[in-house]
Amino acid sequence: MGFDVFSSAVGSLESDGWPPGRLSTTRLILREPEAGDRSRLIDWASAEVNQYTGGARPRDELEAAMPVEPRRRPGLFVVERDGAMLGFVTIDRRDRDRLGHVLPGGNEAELGYMFLPEAWGHGVATEAAAGALRWFDYAHGGELVVVSAQLANTASIRVADKLGFVETVRFEDYGALQWLGVRRPPNP
Template sequence: MSELGPVAWPPAPIKTERLVLRESEAWDRAAYIELFASVEVGVYLGGSRSRDELERVVPEVPGRRPGVFVIDLGGAMIGTVSIDRRDAARPGHVRPGGGEAELGYMLLPRAWGHGYAAEACAAVLEWFAETAPAEPVVLCTQSANTRSMRLAAGLGFTEVERFEEFGAEQWFGVRDAGAPYGAARP
């Protein structure tokens, strides 16, 4: 069992039209460092980190834990997508006690604007719906992050609330279990 409850980890790689979603490998380390050092990626995530610091702290095989998929395009990592348990101490929940499944993602700037985030997130949401069919999924993003807000709507997340966290207004939404993925709900 994993932190995701009854979800066996790691699953077989998930293949989409253009991507492979897989467990992290040692050859992904340089891309992980690039991702976390990127000023553009860090804008809505609390800032970037220095490459020197990342070289010291990023493990040989980074991101290898239940719920984290590498987004692989043509054999190279372009980002990550994850399903994690939302910390009960944080604001934003749809059930008493928290611990909801929460979707997260990050892509390298060169991969932005090609629909990869939507493709990867939809595939992980489908996989999770098959694995844990009765469980809703939540998503939290800064309301100023217009790209992430559009993606949330396109994936069918609906707003539950907004709150202040990390010095910015956060948008918190839910995707009901059993709803179709990849398109906004009416």
């Protein structure tokens, strides 16, 4: 699926405002990936985390493919609390070739979020994504953002809902019904 922290090939956000340094929210720090994150990043291979994002990935393949220094790109935030890495939030460009767009030319800014199961259920994804969106509104003011999820991924859609995303379209892709929400830019 289009949700990939391991690749630099996904449509990276162009941004004059990058890197923004370490961003803080009430409980969390958002920062760029570091070498010490490597083993935690590989924990993302699990089937539990990837239930709605393409299934588990072979752990040994990731071990072999991931550089010692995890790749950095504009819009990729690692999220940590009390020094422990919990997950990440991404803002990338939604590839024109994919299904599901709200702009005629596609290429919308697209939010993604993914956390290890130990962090689930405590408002972490919502708080972290809100922090990333605050940075985005500052650096890319006036631009809308989309988020997509499998319709069956109720927790993900609930996070989008809490962040102010509104359903725009449903479509079939990757053999499942997909949900696309849009967040209009806040008033200037």
